[in-house]
Amino acid sequence: xxxxxxxxxxxxxxxxxxxxxxxxxxxxxxxxxxxxxxxxxxxxxxxxxxxxxxxxxxxxxxxxxxxxxxxxxxxxxxxxxxxxxxxxxxxxxxxxxxxxxxxxxxxxxxxxxxxxxxxxxxxxxxxxxxxxxxxxxxxxxxxxxxxxxxxxxxxxxxxxxxxxxxxxxxxxxxxxxxxxxxxxxxxxxxxxxxxxxxxxxxxxxxxxxxxxxxxxxxxxxxxxxxxxxxxxxxxxxxxxxxxxxxxxxxxxxxxxxxxxxxxxxxxxxxxxxxxxxxxxxxxxxxxxxxxxxxxxxxxxxxxxxxxxxxxxxxxxxxxxxxxxxxxxxxxxxxxxxxxxxxxxxx
Numbered sequence: 001x002x003x004x005x006x007x008x009x010x011x012x013x014x015x016x017x018x019x020x021x022x023x024x025x026x027x028x029x030x031x032x033x034x035x036x037x038x039x040x041x042x043x044x045x046x047x048x049x050x051x052x053x054x055x056x057x058x059x060x061x062x063x064x065x066x067x068x069x070x071x072x073x074x075x076x077x078x079x080x081x082x083x084x085x086x087x088x089x090x091x092x093x094x095x096x097x098x099x100x101x102x103x104x105x106x107x108x109x110x111x112x113x114x115x116x117x118x119x120x121x122x123x124x125x126x127x128x129x130x131x132x133x134x135x136x137x138x139x140x141x142x143x144x145x146x147x148x149x150x151x152x153x154x155x156x157x158x159x160x161x162x163x164x165x166x167x168x169x170x171x172x173x174x175x176x177x178x179x180x181x182x183x184x185x186x187x188x189x190x191x192x193x194x195x196x197x198x199x200x201x202x203x204x205x206x207x208x209x210x211x212x213x214x215x216x217x218x219x220x221x222x223x224x225x226x227x228x229x230x231x232x233x234x235x236x237x238x239x240x241x242x243x244x245x246x247x248x249x250x251x252x253x254x255x256x257x258x259x260x261x262x263x264x265x266x267x268x269x270x271x272x273x274x275x276x277x278x279x280x281x282x283x284x285x286x287x288x289x290x291x292x293x294x295x296x297x298x299x300x301x302x303x304x305x306x307x308x309x310x311x312x313x314x315x316x317x318x319x320x321x322x323x324x325x326x327x328x329x330x331x332x333x334x335x336x337x338x339x340x341x342x343x344x345x346x
Contacts, residue, residue, distance in 0.1 A: 005136050008069040012200060012237035012259050014279050014312040020304060020341035021068035022334050023139070025241075026320030027061040028073040032327055034060060044089050048074045051124040058125070059133055064327060065334045069137050069200070070129065072193070074122060076143030076204055077151070079189045082118035083111045083181070085152060093156065100155040101167070104174035113185045115192035123196040130197030139239075140198030142190050144205035144227075145182035146220050147242075152178075161210045168219050179223040187230045194234045201231060202239040202261070209245035216248055221255075228256045239281060243319050250274050264318030268306035279312030286317045289325045289333075296329065297336060304341050315341075 008021040029035040035057055038047060048054050057073040077087045077095045086098045101107060115123060130138050150164045151157070158164070168175045190201050208220060228238055240252045241261030252260050253276045260278055262271055264285035271280055288299050300315075307313030315337045321330070 002135050004134075005068060008314060009137050009199060009237060011312060011314050012239070012279055014258075016311055018342060018345060019338050020307060020313055020315050022315040022337045023067040023069040023071065024061070024065070024317050024321055024330060025071070027065065027067060027330070028058050028071060030321045030323050031325040031330075032060055032064070044075055045078075048078060048125070049121045051121055051128050054121070054125040055128045055133060058129055058138075061330070062134065062136055065331045066338075067136070067334055069139050070134055071139040071141065071202070072122070072126065072129075072198070074141075076141070076148065076206075078122060079113055079115075079119060079142070079185060080148065080152075082113040082115075083185055084109060087151070095151050096156045097151055098155075101149070101152045101174075101178065104171065104177060107174050107177045107181060110178075110181050113188050115189055119189070119192075123192055126193055126196035126198055130199075137199035138197060139200045139202055140190060140193030141202040141204060142186045142193075144203050144208065144242075145179045145186065145223050146208045146211070147204060147206045148182050149175075149178055150207050150210075158207075161207060165210070168215075175219065179220075183223050183227050186227055190231055191234060194236055198236070200237040200239065201234075202241055203227065205240065205242040205245070208242045208248065211248075213247055213251065216251055221251060224252075224255055232256050241281070249276060253278055259314065261316070262318065268303065268313065269309070272306075272310060277310075279314065280307070281314040281316050283316065283318040286319050286322055286325070289317075289322065289329050293329075293332070296333060300333060300336060301340060304337065304344070308341060308344050 007017045010017050011021050054073055058070050061067060062070045080087050088096050090096050150161050153164045153167050231238055238257040239259040239261055240257050243263050246266035249260055249266060249271055258279060259281050260276055262280055262282035264283050268280055284299060284303055288296055
C-alpha cells in the first residue's frame, strides 16, 4: 500500500510539521520540456480530456521537484462549457468567450453542471492519480465567481475589468443571479473532485483584487461565505488565493476556510500583524526564479523565517511559474525549503 506524505495537509490545518511543505502554482506544465513537447500536439483542453495524459502532466512536477502536493492540471474555465459558456483558450491571449453575459436574460439561460456526465475526464484523472499514482495529496481547484464572471462579461482577459464592474454596479439583480449560478456550479464541481479523491481544494479568485474592500464585502463576500460554508462539509482543507489582493487578505481570513494565500506584495510578517492567524501560503515573487541562485536562496530564506515564526506555513510562489523558469531551479528550491526549514525546526 502506498504511503502518502501528508505534511502539506497537516500544515494546512495549522499542525506542527517536521519541515515546511512546498508546492508551486502552475507547477504542472508551463516550464517543463516534456509538457512543451505535448503542447506541440495537444491543446490544454485536449490534454485535460485524456485522463492518462492529464495525470502524467499533473504527476510530472511531483516526480521532478519532490513537492509535497500535486495540483490537478486543468484550467478554471474547464467547467464553464457545461453550463453553456462558449469558451476557447487561445494561445497568447487566454480564455476567449464568444457569448458574453450582457443581461439577466443571459444569466438565466445558463444551465447546471452534472460533473459525472459533463466533465467525467476530470474525475477520471483524479481517480487515476489518487488511487494508483501519487504519494502526495492532490489539490483540486475551481475559479471563484468574480474571476469567472470577469471572463464571461468581458469576453476574455481584461486589464481593468471595467465592463465587469459596470455590470456589477448597474445590474445588481443580474449580478446576484450570476454569482448564485456560479456558486452552485463551483460547489457541485468541487464536491465531485473531492469525492473522486482530491484531498484539498484551492479557490482561485485571481482578479478580485480589482475591487476595493467595500465592494468586496457588498458584492462578493456573501457568495464566498456560501461557497466555503457548503464546502466545509467535505472536511478537506480549503485555500483561497488571488493576485494583487493584499487589501482583501483580512476579508478572506474571516471566511470559513483554512489557508489564506498571499501573493508577493504582502509579507507573511505583515499578514500576521494584520491579525491573520490561519495557515498562510506563499509567497515568493515568481520573477525571482529567473534571478541568480544566491538571490533566490536569500529571498526564500526570508520568507521561511517569517513563516516559521508561527505554526501554519506552506511555501509557494506569489503567482504561477513562468514558462521560461528552469525546472532545475524549482527542484533546487524545493530541496532548500525542505532542508532549511527542517534544520530550523530542530
